[in-house]
Structures are given as structure tokens and as C-alpha cells.
Amino acid sequence: MTFEIPFGPQHPALEEPINFMFEIEEERVVNVKPRLGYVHRGIEKIAENRNYQQLVYLSERICGICSFAHALCYSQVVEELLDLKIPERAKFIRTIVAEMERIQNHYLWLGLTAKEMGFETLFMYAWRDRETIIEMLDMISGKRVNYGMSTIGGVRRDIPEPMIKRMEESLNHLEARAEYYTKVCTKDPSILKRTVGIGILRPREARALCAVGPTARASGIPRDVRADEPYAAYGEIPFKVVTYRGCDVASRMYVRIDEIKESIKIIRYALKNMPEGPIRVKAPMRVPEGEAISRVEAPRGENLHFLKSNGTDKPERWKIRAPTLANLLSLCRMLMGVNLADIPVVIAGIDPCIACAERIALIDAKTKKLKVWEGKDLWRYANEWYRKRYGL
Amino acid sequence: MRRSEIRKQLRIRARNIIVQRDRRFFVNIEKKDLKRAIRRLMQMKNYTHLSTITALDVGSMIEVIYHVAFTDALVSVKVQTSKDEPIIPSIVDLIPGVALYEREIHDLFGVEFEGNPDLSPLLLPDGWPEGVYPLRKWWSVDRVLSKLGGKR
């Protein structure tokens, strides 16, 4: 007996609206169809009406968690068009913040995956430890999310000497916790039962489906923009690309935990070798005509921005490809043949961020209304609806 | 990667290859050569994946750019098609991972990808009118707002 189970757009296992239509046969998935489009904000269209400075902040709001990666990618693409040379110190600060964001994202992911597995305690612990890194980011940038650090021509805030000392303490704590989670995730029998051998994505399939980021690296493919095409200060910092050959959710977990440790090493090295100097150069408002592409390794995978300018202060076309869209087909492949109970864990495995994946559509053509509703309007609408429905 | 390598592999004229900077190549090709070009690029060493497909509205034409990633470069293959008859051969049979990108462009620019088995709406809501493509330049924000009677 096959029956269809809708999964989303609202479901407790999903943080963001996406719809999967599963065909289930005896608790096993035989077919899956994804449907996007529930959180469209029309960012690529809005971009045609904003100037380049304003777009830095719009790019930050593509995704709440990997906001710096998008802002960095956008800043780089504009700098390339402007032919700006940004100061060395700014490059190092960019690297540090990008890696801190990676740590933050991976802790968040660990907690969410634990929650999908029903492991509340690990969820609480991972998010408690994530607080440490968020406080660090708060200290550096003045904000807990959407840091507003990267800008065209450098960064907006410096990391002074006293901050470095406090950062090192926090980094030690985070490293100890990462070691602890490695121990937990390799030892705990219930975690192993739920992750090992679940959601298999073979290396050949990962290559064919263009998987990126930790999803690809957990299938043994060393695909990392930081190593392939060094941006910011990655060319000067030694680090290793973490890969695992398990191809399952457990490997994705180990890749991310090991990346936390690797990121901590990168931050330490960058803090030690940070050159002195200015952090920002002035950028003109108008951008000369041209096309440029910039790639950044966001915590979730490769991030690509394409920008075409037409000589004014507003871009002609700004194309964003967030990592989740690249991994969505791999996810559908992983979900084939998976037990119904494992669906949330496998979906969490690629670290989906639906808001990143879809940015384009505009205004719902059906409603023909562009009106902001206040609380009392909603109240009235709800009452009317009920009255009509039940004939009160 | 160097210009000559790409030229030799794709067997096209050198002036069709623009080297923007180190690691960045733009290649202009004809629509009919697209599949062959992508297949040949895939056979080159250091090929990793196809990053994404971008579509642009350039006046009377729609330009579709395939960003092919290598470990040491990013080659962007440009194809143009007319707006009246926007048909481009699909490369899903070569790289299955581009299915969603092609569907996205089909939604937003109305480009038909010949050979893609599933071009159902991915992003746009159900009941979206036929022949309306939100990312074409015709569909500007001001135009929409004036139609809806709102103001900026």
C-alpha cells in the first residue's frame, strides 16, 4: 500500500517552509517531490532598485545564519568590478569572522540534528555552547546575527588587542566542547543507531548531482572553495579540508565537528599573524560596466554571486546561488528508500536553509493587494471568516 | 588553466574566450554547440562541478550562463537565445544536478529547456499567469506597483 504524506510547509522538523511530497510504502520512501516558493522575498528583483551600498545589507539578509558569507561574497564581487585592492588587515578580519560564523553554524546544526533525533539534551548543550561564539561575534561586530561587518572595500570594525585575549579564552572553551561532542557522537549508541548508514549519497552520485560543502565532503569529495580558489586571507593560512568516506549522516556530523576544530585553528593562526594597517578603503558609489563572479565557502557549502553592472549606481542583474539549492537534489537522492522515521534526520543532514535557496518571486498576483495589516485588521478578518464559515 | 587549453578542448576561436582575470574565463558559444562544449569541459582534468546557471535579460535576447567550476578556474559558458523563441537544449542528461537550476530559469525567464523531463513550477505559486516572467526587465517594480495601485 502506498500512501502520500505531505511533509511541510509547516512541520515541527523544519525550521523553514518547504514542501516535500513523500510516497511511502511500508514506512519506506519510494518517491519524493520538493516544492519551493513559500518564503520568496524577491531579493534579486529588489536589487535592481537599490544602490550598491544598500545591497550589502540586503545580501546579509538572504540568510540569517550564513549572513556574513553572503555579504562577503557580494563585497568581493563589487570590489572585483571596481578593481579595489582591500587592505591586508581587512582580509584577515574577514577570514576570522567567516570562520566564526562557520563555528556558530555548525554548533547550530549539531543542535538541530540532535533535536530531529529526539535528543533534547544534546540540543540544549549544543545551543548553550553556541552562545559563546555568538557573544564573541556580538563583541566584535555589535550584533548577534547579521553582523554588518563586511562592506565594499574592507570591514567596518577592527579587532583590537584586548578583544583578542578574550577571544582566545572562548576559543579554548569551544575547542574543549568540540572534543567532547566528538566523543559523544562516536560513542553514544542511540546517536550511532540513528545516523550510521542513513541517507547514503555515494561519491559518484554526489559528483553527478553537484553537491557542495559538507554534504560533498562527507561523501569523500574534497570540494572546498577555500582551498580551490582562496579568497580573503585563506591563501596565507594553512588548513586542511576535512573529508570522511562514510557517505551517511554520521559522516556529515563528523565533518562538521572536525570543521569546528579546524576553524578554531584558522582563527588562532589569523589572530596571531594579523598585519597592522587600515581596515577599509573608500569605495565610489558608481560601478563601471562589467560582469564578475565571486565564490565563497559558506558554512553550508559553495556560495556563488554573479553581478552585472551597467555603469550606474544600481546593478543590472545580481544572481545568487545559495548552497541549499545545489544540495536539494542530493537530498532527494538521499531520501530514496529511507525509513519514514529517518526523514527529519536526513533532511537536517544537508543543513537546509530554504530562505537562502529562494529569493526571487515578487508579489502574489492573485491577491492584487499591497497593504500592510495591523493587529486589529487581522482580528477583524479572523472574526469575519469564522462568522461566514459557521453562519454565526 | 590557460586560454589555450580551453581553446584546444572546445575547438573555438580565441576571440570567443575572454580572460577576465586569473581563474575567470568567459566563453561565448552558439546555442547548437552548447551540449558538446559542456561535455568537452567535463572531460577536462580538474573538473569539479557545474556551479549554477544564470539567466540575464539583455534587450531582445536572453543570455544563459553556465558556470562550470574547476579546481583552478571558473569557466562561464555564455549562450544567447531570442526572447520570442527562448529554447535552449537541456543538459540534464549530462549533469543531473542542474535540473533545479533549469526549472528556476524556466519559471523566472520563460526559457524552454529542450529535453528536461520536468519543467513544472518550482518557485512560483500555483495559478501564476502564463507568459509572465518576473525577472525579465519588462516586469519592473514600478510597473507592478502602479498596476496594484500602491505607492513606493
Add this chain to the structure above:
Amino acid sequence: MVSEEIWALIQIFLFPGFFFLFFLAFFTEWVDRKIVAKFQNRYGPLHVGPKGVLQPIADFIKLLSKEDITPRMADKVPFNLMPVLLLSLAITPLFCIPIVGSNALVSFEGDLIVIMFIMSLIAVLVFIGGWASTNRFSTIGSIRAGLQLFAYEIPMNLAMIGPAIAAGSLSISKIVDWQIHGFWNLFIQPVGFAVLTISLMAHLQRVPFDIPEAESEIVSGWIVEFSGKKLALIRLAKDFEFVLASALIVSLFLGGPYGPWYISPIIYLAKFFICVFILSNLRAAFARYRIDHLLAGAWKYLTPLALLQIFLIKVLGV
């Protein structure tokens, strides 16, 4: 004669009876939530009453006042009847458990069998409730609840039979009595204790085995269509089941209450909350297993272990 009847009424309605049991159920829920919160480095309930002790009662009252929705597609009679039946079935066995002295309110030869029967009935009722609400998620949840029943029921009953064989009686009061005069069953049947604890976790549908109501997979499973008063009753019934589980462990393996009448309830409650602590700790320490893991584990390990325990008791004659 009259005073004896009044005494019996007091016993049924006040002290080990209804009032005390309701209070105990709410208090146990609070303790459970507080302990798990403490393990997870949070506060838990905090604001209603001192340290949030009245929070479960507040939740209960709030749920009673909520809108009660019956889905149009639901099978109305079983759907509406199920919460009431569940609550009454969850309370009934508690009267067979001795709290003051070694004599329960209702005690007869074979009440252990009745308790086993009622506990299976609860699981069947859960299945019916989920099935009657005709939601896809609740259907899956109820199917899982039924499957889970097959997994845990036999090891649980076998582990409960162990003490009865040792004591030579099927009455819980007599088993408690036997333990007071001899050893606690915990020391002579440790395997049975472990098997019973694990099976009870499965019976209670708590975290490692909360498969029928897995929140992140099937949106709280068989409960998903229940709301308002029905949900309040189900929540209360679950509290009673939790009390019953801890009480069973105390009575069968930890010797139950002993001593004069004024001290035995205190000893009983102390043991009771040790059991609650163990169950809460297990809830915090695991990720959720899958239904096939549970079935395989129960039939591969729990059932043979429970049988081995009975075999040991028979052979060694302890």
C-alpha cells in the same frame, strides 16, 4: 461500624485515594520536568506557585478551557470516549498498589494480572484513539503504538511475573509483604529490574521510545487531533501512567512501604521519587530509537533476558 465506613471513604477519596493520587500525578510531572530541565542546564517550570510547583495544574486548567475540536472525518464515538476511558484505566490500577503499610485499598489474589491486563488495554486504547482521528500522522502514530505493544509487552509481563514467582503469590500486597520479610527483589533479580524499567519506558512512550508520538517525525503522532478537554485528560492519564510505572517498580522490586502507618508513606514516597529520578535520567540521556530498533532489541535481548531471569529463579529457588 459507622466510623469504619467513614474511614474507608476517607481512604478512598482523600489519603491514598483520589485526592492524593491526583496530587501525586501532578507533582510527579513537575518533578520529572524539573529534573530533566536541570540535566539540560535550564530552569524548567518556574512561575506558577513556589518554584513552579503548580505549573502542571495550571497547564491542566488551561487546556480544559481551550476550544475542543472534533475533526469532521473522525469516528466520533471512539474519538470522544477514548480520553475518558484512558484516564479511568490509568487510575484504576493505582488502587491495587500498597502505599500505607503492606495492604492496598483493593487487594485480592491476582491483582497483578489485572494490572497487566489494564496496561495492555491502555496501549490498545491508544491505537483506537489514533485510528479514530483519521489523520495521516495519527494513523502512523497509532500503527507504531500497536507495533510497540508487540515489542515491549512480553518482556514487561515476564519481568513482572518474576517477583510473583519468587513470592509465590499474584497479589501485589503479598509480594510487598514477602519482600519486607526477606530481601528486596532488586538484589535477587537485577536483570528483571532492568528489563522492567526499559519496557516501562516503552510503555510510557518516553524519549528513547517515544516513537508513536515522535514530535519531529510525525507531529506528536496519535495525539495530534486531540485538543482542549480531551488533550487535558490524555495528559493527566499519561501522568497517572507515569505514577503507575514508578509505583510498580517500587512495589515489585524495591520492597514497597514498610514500618508503622505514619512512617511507611514517607519511605514509599522516597523510593518512588528515586524511581522517578531514574526514569527522568533515562529520558534525558538518549536519542529516539526507531521502531524497528525497538522491535529487534526487545525480541533479541529483552525477552530472552526476562526468560533467563525466570529460569534462574526457578532453578535456584530464591
Add this chain to the structure above:
Amino acid sequence: MAMEDDMFRNLKEKPVTIQFPYEHVEPVEGVRAKVSWDIDKCIGCRLCVTICPGNAIQLVGRGRQAEIKYNVGRCILCGECVDVCPTKAIYATKEFEIVFNNRRGMITHFRRKKRKRTS
């Protein structure tokens, strides 16, 4: 089961939760929060209006008689206007708990005090 040790250690420790409406965390040095105007320094150059990503700032009137209309509801707390202001008329506050009951309350007008005309 691998986390038992950490769980039992936490039994003794104080919870990390901050009970928000009753406890407050001090904002860090240099927190990006609501901005405010020192309107007498404003020269009406419109730089902040151009740079604001959320179109939260409007300049009503012209020149030195202009008044600033600041909508917190649209403000994304980026602090670009503070950086760009040539006369340091805009300054950052530490007010980040910003809640309103209605939309009108979000809009703040910064007006110059009317000077007495000297004869």
C-alpha cells in the same frame, strides 16, 4: 548514555537560562542599536537618507529648517548613518529592546526648537 557525566555535573550547576523580562543582559560596548539625532548639528545634507538600506530616514523640508522623520520599524540597526554623518549629528544609543503597540509610535520626528526672533 555517553553524556551522563556532563548531565550529572549540570545537576550541581546553576542553569544558564536568562529569564528575560526579569533579568537583563547588559549590551556590549559598541552594540548596534537604535540611533538618535542631535538635530541642531544637522545640516540637511541627505547623506543618511541616501545610504539607509531600509529607507528608514526621511528628510522633510529643506536646508536648515529640515526635520528628520525616523522610522524604527524600517530601521535595520546597521549604523551606516552614524558612520556617514559629516557633522556627527547622528549618534548610536544602546536601546535595543524596541517594542511598539502601534505603527505610529515607531516614527520619531526630530524638529528644531523654534528660536525667538531677535528684533
